[in-house]
Amino acid sequence: MLLVGALGLPLPAAELPRIAVDEAKVAAAGIRRLPSAKRLVLYTDLPGSPEIDRLPGLFDQAFPQWCKYFHVDPAGHEGWQLVGCLMKDKARFRQSGLLPDGLPAFRNGYSRGGNLWLYDQPSDYYRRHLLLHEGTHCFMQTILGSYGPPWYAEGTAEMFGTHRLADGRLTLNIMPAAREDVPEWGRIRIIKDAVAGHRAMRLPAILDYSSTAHLETEPYGWCWGLCAFLDRHPRYRDRFRELPQDLLRYDFTARFRQRFAPDWAELNDEWAVFVMGIEYGYDVGRAAIDFAPGRACPAAGATVRVAADRGWQPSGLRLEGGSAYRLTASGRYQVGTQPQIWWCEPGGVSLRYYQGRPLGILLAVVRPDRPSPEGPSAFVRPNVIGLGATLRPEQSGTLYFKINHSAAELSGNAGQLEVRVAPK
Secondary structure, three states: OOOOOOOOEOOOOOHOOOOOOOHHHHOOOOOOEEEOOEEEEEEEEOOOOOHHHHHHHHHHHHHHHHHHOOOOOOOHHOOEEEEEEEEEOOHHHHHHHHOOOOOOOOOOEEEEEOOEEEEOOOHHHHHHHHHHHHHHHHHHEEEEHHOHHHHHHHHHHHHHHHHHHHHHHEEOOOOOOOOOOOHHHHHHHHHHHHHOOOOOOOOHHHHHOOOOOOHOOOOHHHHHHHHHHHOOOOOOOOHHHHHHHOOOOOHHHHHHHHHHHHHHHHHHHHHHHHHHOOOOOOOHHHOOOOOOOOOEOOOEEEEEEEEEEOOOOEEEEOOOOOOOOOEEEEEEEEOOOOOOOOOEOOEEEEEEOOOOEOOOEEEEEEEEOOOOOOOOHHHHHOOOOEEEEEEEOOOOOOEEEEEEEOOOOHHHEOOEEEEEEEOO
């Protein structure tokens, strides 16, 4: 959706379309007016409480964070202010004129121009999340001129809606560390359930979401996942954060594809790894893959070092399809610190399992030189090496290693192991 002036520029704050408010009718309907210092006038029929009454002030904290991310000078938008409605009984808002006729049906929240509406939610966290989600839409519509196609619009709003509130300080765009931090949010569960049901979404399908896809809940999870992944990845972050400059272009998604065309195959592999391993606290940076091509494995063999605190790592070796290689691993490394340091060897720790295998056991993958764009990523079907195994790749490609551990817990690991790789 575009919301621009006659010259194709975002509308000045004074021209933002806002609903006309009859304060007398609003008060007569039992609706309270809660203005923040600058950015939001919130109307609600919910009774006064610390959680409800501080929402406008938290909204004020969000504005400079949106500005910083999108490279907007706050000084140029001093008059920017929204009218919001937090509703328990929508009939009150209808009769007072705060919920005008003509709005489309919405399940939780909706925004248009300088206005947003949301129904009350079952948790304090998710109520804030929804307010920030719709606020992000309004910011992008009115200040940037558009919020882009559905995958980017909803993914970005979900990204900024996902927040932390500690000691009164609001931080947007976080990776939740635990489910208890984001009650009723459920985006990670959406992805995990789809993976378990063999319904994992590939990138093209997410990019092709229609304008009606988000009448259901599941697309919110996938759009959040894609945007959060790209925004945190050390190799993709800068390109992803350049996308707002294309918001007023009709070919936004095509230009996104162009930006990532040089390493589209690598992006698809890393997306598959992210989706298959997603957890609360997922460390995108530590799980990032270096796709350096390998050299031919010497006839005498070679020794590879594998860090315990990283995801998939290139061995520097290229294995020939149809040939056999003997892999032998050794070393001692740390796979956790609570309640004390967990020491591990390449055979893994059988006291705890991750994804059906002993924690810390050595895994390997041979990524084909020419991965199939339609087939499953090699990284989601690893070979268990442990202390030693024979590997016979079907296709020629680069050999990768990692230990079996959640990407959410890699920061607690330390040390490395050695793997001897030799042709048989």
